[in-house]
Amino acid sequence: MVRVRSKSALALLVMFALLLTACGNSAGTETNKGSESKGETPASRTKISIMTPLHMAEVPDPKIEQLIEEKLNVDLDIQWIPASTYQDRMTAAFATGSLTDIVNISMTGANREAIKDGQFWDISSYINEYPNLKNLKQDVLNNTLVDGNLYALYQGRPLSRQGIIYRSDWAANLNLAAPETLDELYEMIKQFTESDPDKNNANDTIGLADRGDLTSGAFKTVASWNGVPNEWGMLDGKLAPAFMFPEYKETMDFFKKLRESGYMNTDFPVTSKTDQQNLIINGKAGVYIGCMCDVQQLYTGASQLNPDVQFDVHNKVVGKTGQFTVWSGPGYNHPYLFPKSAVKTEEELKTVLAFLNGLMDPEIANLLYWGIEGEHYSVVDGKAVPISDRGKLDREVIPYNTIEVGDPDTSGRLSGSYDYAPMARAQQLFTDNDNYVVQDPTLTLESQTFTQNKDRLAQLINDATYNYMLGESDEAAFNQAIERWKNEGGAQIIEEFNASYEMSK
Amino acid sequence: MSNQLATNKGSLLRSIRKNKLIYLMIFPGLLYILIYKYIPMYGLIISFQNYKPYKGIMGSEWVGFEHFTRLFNSPDFWMIFSNTLILFGLQLLIYFPIPIILAIMLNELRNEIYKKTVQTLIYLPHFMSWVIVVSISFVIFTFDGGIINGMLESLGFSKINFLLSSDWFRPMYILQIIWREAGWGTIVFLAAIAAVDPQLYEAAKMDGASRFRQMISITLPSIKSVIIVLLILKIGDVLELGFEHVYLLLNSTNRHVAEIFDTYVYVSGILQGQFSYSTAVGFFKGFVGLILVLLANWLAKRYGEEGIY
C-alpha cells in the first residue's frame, strides 16, 4: 500500500515539474546570454542576428559582445552552434525559414545551389560604399564569386601554411641542412631512419610520420612541390584534374618508395592526427609535413619527454621543375552571406553591411581576435602578446574569432608574437609562401555535375591513390580508376569546367 | 496464442467494453506515436522528389522513382547489399548468442560479490564511443609497434597488417562489437533469468539434475520468449549496422567488403546535400527490414511462440 501512494505522489510530482518547465520558457527562441543582467538597451538600436560555429567547449562570456554592441550601436544576437552539428542546424534553419541576418556557411554543395537560386543578396553593388569593406582583398573576394556575382564577405586565412617541421638536432647530428629539393627531402628521411640520428646506438627511428589525409597530410603538399596543380590545372591546353598529371604518379611513387623502404610509418592511411603527432613527440619520427603552425604543439609535448629536443620549420622544397610552388587554400575560412529570408529589405541589408564594416575597424578587430587590451593581451613592439591563462582566453575571447572580418592586412588588427622561435619563424614563412602559391582554378568556375558528385568521385580517386602507394594495386589499376572516374561523371565535369572557363575569359 | 477476434459482432463489442480501461492505458502511447512518429513520416515523400530545403516540400520538383533506380543501378549496389547482409549475418550468428551465454554463466556464479563485480566490469565498454574503441584498436593492432604484432615478432612469427587488409576487416568488426556490446547486452537476459521461479530449480535438483542440465532445461527455456523477441527485433534491424563504427574502420583497402548502405549514403547523399537520395535509401532499408520482420514474426508464430505483433 505504501508503494502505491509513493508512486502516485511521484507521478504528481513529475507532472508538476513538467508544468513548471513548460511555463518557464517562452515559445520563441532566446538569445545566448549569460546569467548576468544585460541592462537596458535603447530601443533605437538595430537588431542584427548571426549564426556562427562554436569550436570551444562553451559559449563565451558576453563581455566582448556587449562592448561591440556599445561601440557599434547595435543589438547583437549571436547564435552559437557546436561546429560538428553546424551543417545539420543550417539545413534545419533553411527548411524552417529561420536563418539569421548573417550566416557563416561554406559555398559548396547544396549551399551553392541555394546561392544560385537567389536565396542570398548579391552585394557587388553595395560593397564599395563602405570604407573598410572596400579594402577587402579583391583576389580573395574573387574566389567567392558565384556565376560572377559577389554574395559574400570573408574572414581571411593565410593562403598556405604548408611546410616541413623537422628535428633540427637530428639534422645537426647528421650534418644535414634543411632540404631544398625533393631529393634532399628523401635523403633526410632516409638518414633519419638508417643513421641513428638520436645517437642512442639503436635502430629505433623512422623519417616521416604521416596520417590518413591526402589533403592536410603530406601528399598534396609534396605533390604541389613536385609541380602537380592544385586540384585542377592546364593539360594540353585544357583544364584537367590533378591526378591525370604525370607528376601525380611521381608523387605516389615517392611515398610508395618511402613506405616500402621502411622510412615512414607503414600504417599511415589509418593513422590519426593524434597518433601521427605522437610519433614525432615521442621521438620515433623526425619529419612532419603539414601546417607549420603545429610546431608549437609538437614542441610542447616533445619537450616534456626530452628537454633537449629541437625543431625547425622550412617551406621551400623544390621539385623537378626547379621552381618552388605550393598549393593554396582560397584565402578565406568563413564566408558571410545574407539570406533574403532574414534580411528583407535593402535598408536592412545596408545596416547589416555597416555592422560588418564596423567589425573591420582595428579597434573592434582586435577585440574580436585578441580581447581587451590589458586584460587579455598586451602590446609589445607593435605585436600582441596574449596572457598565459588559456582558460580565460578560451572562455572570453577565442569563440569570437569566428566572426572576424577580413585579415590583419586589411583590418589593421595586430599580429601575434611568439616566444618559441620556430613558431615565430613559421608565421614569417606563411607570408613567404604567398609569393609562390598555386590556386585552384575551378574555385570560381561552375559545374553542376561536380557540385553533385564531388565527394563520391573524390573517394574513388583517393582510394586508388592509397592502394597504389600501399602496393595493393599497380599503375594499370590506377588508370582503370581514372577511367571509372570519367565514366561516372568525370568526363562531364571536365567539359563543364572547361566551358565555364572559356566563358570567364 | 494469437489473438482470435470474435466473429460475432456482439461479442467483439462486449470485449471492448470489458477492456475499456486497457484501451485507456494504451491511448497516451498511441497519441505519442501518432504525433511524433507518424505525422513526420510525410517527410518520406522527398524520396520521390528533388528536395531542396529552401524550396520546401511543396516547391521541390517530383522525380518519381528516379532515386531508387539510381540506387539499384549504381555499380556498387550488389557489393553494398551483400556486405551489409554478411556483416548482419556475422552479428546474428556470432554476436547474438554471446550475451545470452554470458548471462547464463553469470547466473551460475555462487559468490555474490564476484558476480556483481564481473557484471559491472563487463558493461563498461558500452560507454566508450566508437572513436575511442577504434583508436584503442589501432594501438593494439597497428603494424608499426602495435601490441599484437610486437608479441608475434617476439614469438618468431611474421607481422600481420590487421588494419590495412580486407581479410581482417570482418573479424575486427565483429570482435569490436562483441567487446563493446556483449556486456551491456547481458542485462536484459539477467533480468529475464531473475524472473524464473526458483522452485523449478529446487525440483530439478531433487530429481538429481546436474547444474549443467538445470541450465539447459530450465534457464534456457524460461528466457526463450525474451530471446525470440530480441531476435525478431534484431532481424528487423538488418540494414542498420551502426554507421559510425563502420565509417571509422573503412579505408581504401577494405572498401569492397566494408562499404554498407549507411556509409555509402553518407558520401553519395548527405555530404553532397542530396537529401532526397539519402531519404530514398533510408526508405529502401526500412522496406527490407519490414519484409524481414514480417517473415520472422510469422515463423515465430508458426512454431508456437509469441511474435512481436
Next chain:
Amino acid sequence: MVGDKSWGSRIFSFTNGLLLAIVALVTVLPFIHVFASSFATAGELAAKKFLLVPTTFTFDAYKYIFSTSTLPRALFVSIFVTVVGTVWSMLISSLTAYGLSRKDLAGRNTLMFLFVFTMLFSGGMIPTFLVVQETGLLNSYLSLIVPVSINVFNMIILRTFFQGLPDGLEESGKIDGCNDFGILLRIVIPCSMPAIATISLFYAVTYWNTYMHAILYLSDAAKWPVQVLLRQIIVLASGLNYDSAVYTDTPPPSQSVKMAVIVVATLPVLVVYPFLQKHFAKGALLGSIKS
C-alpha cells in the same frame, strides 16, 4: 543441497568463474588504460601506447573540464532531464506495454504493428523538427523528453516480461477488487522489478546521452546538457579543426582530456548501477502467487 557439492558441480563452478574472469579482464583493461591516461601528461601519452599505470600524475585534464563555468549548470540540466525523462518514459511505456500484453485485447496485433512500424520508417530530422516546433516545444527542456517518450524497443521488452507473468496474478488482483490500473500498479509492476530496473536503466542512459536533440531544439546555450559540453571538449582535444578553422596560434588541450571526458561521462552510470543490481536477484516472483 543435494548435487551442489559434487565434483561435477565444483569443476563447473571453477571453469565458469575462470572464463568470466578472463572476459572481465579483457573488457576492463582498455578502460583502465583510459582511466590511467586521464591522469598522464601529453608526453607520457605519446611515449607509451597502451598506458596502464601512469608514472606522471596530473589533474590537468580534469581541471580543464571542471574549469568551464557551464559545467555545473549543464550537469544539473542533464540530471533533471534524465530523472524526469526516465520517470515519464517508464510511466507511459509501462502503461502501453501492459495494455498490449493483455491477450484478450481486441485489435492487439494491429496496435502492436503500428508501434513496430515506427521502428522501421522515420520521416527524418526536418519533419520531426517541424512537428516539435508546431507543438510548441522548441527551446524548452520538454523537447528533450516528449518527442522521445517511448522507445518502442524498450516497450516491447517490457511487454514480453509482462506477458511472461503467470495468469494467476491477474486473477488474484481481480478477486481483491482491483481494476486494471490497480492490477498494474499494485501487482504487475512490483512483480516485474527486474524488467522495470532494466528498462529504467536503458531509458536513463539514453536520456543522459542526449546530444543531437539538444543542439537541434535548444537554441539557448544555457539549456544545453552536459554531453554537448563534453563532446565539444573531445573535438577540441583531437585538434582536427585546427587545420583550417580556428585560431591556430594556441595549441589544443592535451590528449588526456579526451580520456578524462570518458571517465566523467561514465561515472554516473557506475554510481547508479549497483542500486539496480539488487533487482537482478533471483526469486522476485517468490511467493507472489501464494499470497
